[in-house]
Amino acid sequence: MLPIVISEEGIKRILFTEQHDKNCLIEINLENQLVIVGSTGEAFPFEINYFRKQCLLNGWDETSYLLNKISEIENFEKTKSITHQIGII
Numbered sequence: 001m002l003p004i005v006i007s008e009e010g011i012k013r014i015l016f017t018e019q020h021d022k023n024c025l026i027e028i029n030l031e032n033q034l035v036i037v038g039s040t041g042e043a044f045p046f047e048i049n050y051f052r053k054q055c056l057l058n059g060w061d062e063t064s065y066l067l068n069k070i071s072e073i074e075n076f077e078k079t080k081s082i083t084h085q086i087g088i089i
Contacts, residue, residue: 002028002048002056006035010044013037030056 006014017024017037025038030053034043055065066073 002030004028004035004046004048006044006046010035013040013042013044017042 014026014035014037017040018026021039023039027036027038028034029036029043030048033046033048033053035046036043051065055061058064058068060068
């Protein structure tokens with residue numbers, strides 16, 4: 001489940017459309033962060049944390065995300081170690 005927040009106007013438009021079109025489909029477009037009302041094409045934006053969005057889009061949990069970033073983490077650690085050694089000299 002992905003709890004999202006959209007504008008009050010967006011909620012009203014979605015409910016109005018749903019009341020008048022019982023077959024109306026509502027699409028949650030995570031990549032573009034939009035709630036789209038199928039029968040009208042209206043789109044309402046929502047915010048989501050970047051980390052959570054990447055995990056959901058890629059099917060990762062927290063550990064998978066970190067494993068995917070292992071080369072970046074290793075490079076950071078090398079840079080940190082070199083910087084630390086220079087600071088000591």
